[in-house]
Amino acid sequence: MKALVTVDAGICGFQTRIHAESEDNQNVSFCVVSACEKARKFGEALIAKGPVDGFAEIGAGWDGVVLTTARETLQGCCSACAVPIGAFKAMQIAAGMALPKGVTLEIEKVESN
Helix, strand or coil: CEEEEEEECCCCCCEEEEEEECCCCCEEEEEEEECCHHHHHHHHHHHHCCCEEHHHHHHHHHHCHHHHHHHHHCCHHHHHCCHHHHHHHHHHHHCCCCCCCCCCCCCCCCCCC
């Protein structure tokens, strides 16, 4: 199965396209395309770790390959980047563990009283 997740990261203005593919509905390979250098480094590091076992990843949660790679590569202001969540969702879809459904964050500044 194949999945494509497009992440518009917010105020930085960068868009990242995450392609995920699994031939056996378990092991998922990634391709991450972005104008953002940090998102590209995340993608390169994720790809270097080889296919991700989707079932193991679900069980590992925060300690899985995708989110551990995010912690290793996206630091500082990029620690809250939405790209790793997009990669995790793409992995779930490619492995047949979730149906594709958009995720939305509505972010606004609220003035204090």
